Structures are given as structure tokens and as C-alpha cells.
Amino acid sequence: MRASIPRLLRQRRPERAAEPLLPPLKLYRAILRAHVHKLPKELRYLGDEYVKAEFKAHKSTDNPLYIVGFLTQWQDYLRSIDGGSWHEGKLTQGELEKMSPEQVGQLYELMQETQRLGQESQE
Incomplete structure (x- = not known):
């Protein structure tokens, strides 16, 4: 039996369980917006191109477990950009x-x- 995405989301690590995952398009846009406001100009282009390539490459993925992992990692990245902790990453x-x-x-x-x-x- 295939695991459903909602069930996989509930099984995430406890420290992440309180924060729901953003849908892919909303997460993608939020990351690009964070780049505009939080990254230095010389790193913005590189970051934008990398994000665009990764989301495009994984667009057709249909494995729910992989999708949850992908979105979780990118949401962690967004949190580090927003919080300014990407400097010491x-x-x-x-x-x-x-x-x-x-x-x-x-x-x-x-x-x-x-x-x-x-x-x-x-x-």
C-alpha cells in the first residue's frame, strides 16, 4: 500500500511537525522572494538559477516520500535564508x-x- 502525502507529513520529525509544508509553487516563489531581500546581489543570480533548475528537475517526481523530503529540505533552506543563518551554514x-x-x-x-x-x- 502506498503511503499518502498527508500521512507522511504527519510522520515528519517532531520539531518540524508544527510547521506545515508549503505547496511546491508557493515554496518556490517564497524562496525566490527571500533571495531578492536576503542574499547579496552577487549571490542572488546563482541562487535563483539553482532553485529554478532543482524545482524543474523534480517537477515530474511522483514518489510521495521523495516529494515530502524535497519540500522539507527546501523549506529548511527558506527558513535559514529568512533567519539569516545561511552565513554560518x-x-x-x-x-x-x-x-x-x-x-x-x-x-x-x-x-x-x-x-x-x-x-x-x-x-
């Missing part, structure tokens, strides 16, 4: 070990691009 070893090789590759490419942008802005 660091991955733990456990989080890194949970990532697939493709995700680690994406993270490495993101790191290289942000370093390149940082060097360009200092020139």
Missing part, C-alpha cells in the same frame, strides 16, 4: 555521507562557482 560529516555521488558533485560545482564569483567581486 556548514554540512556535518553525517549529512555529507547521506548524499549521493551526484549530489556531492553538484555541491562541489556550487562551491567552485561561488568561489569564482567571490574572486570576481573582489577585483
Whole structure:
């Protein structure tokens, strides 16, 4: 029997259970708005393009468990942008070990691009 999205949402971690997940389109728009108001101009383009690519790539996903995980992680990201805690964001070893090789590759490419942008802005 397939798990329903509402049931999966109720089974989320207790600290997240109090806050309902935003629908995908509303979450997507909220993230882009947060980028406008909270990110430095030189990082905004990179952040916007990454968010657009990720939401587009996962648009046709129909696995409810994967959808809940995807939306939960992006909602956590939105919370960190809104709260200003994205400056000190660091991955733990456990989080890194949970990532697939493709995700680690994406993270490495993101790191290289942000370093390149940082060097360009200092020139």
C-alpha cells in the first residue's frame, strides 16, 4: 500500500511537525522572494538559477516520500535564508555521507562557482 502525502507529513520529525509544508509553487516563489531581500546581489543570480533548475528537475517526481523530503529540505533552506543563518551554514560529516555521488558533485560545482564569483567581486 502506498503511503499518502498527508500521512507522511504527519510522520515528519517532531520539531518540524508544527510547521506545515508549503505547496511546491508557493515554496518556490517564497524562496525566490527571500533571495531578492536576503542574499547579496552577487549571490542572488546563482541562487535563483539553482532553485529554478532543482524545482524543474523534480517537477515530474511522483514518489510521495521523495516529494515530502524535497519540500522539507527546501523549506529548511527558506527558513535559514529568512533567519539569516545561511552565513554560518556548514554540512556535518553525517549529512555529507547521506548524499549521493551526484549530489556531492553538484555541491562541489556550487562551491567552485561561488568561489569564482567571490574572486570576481573582489577585483
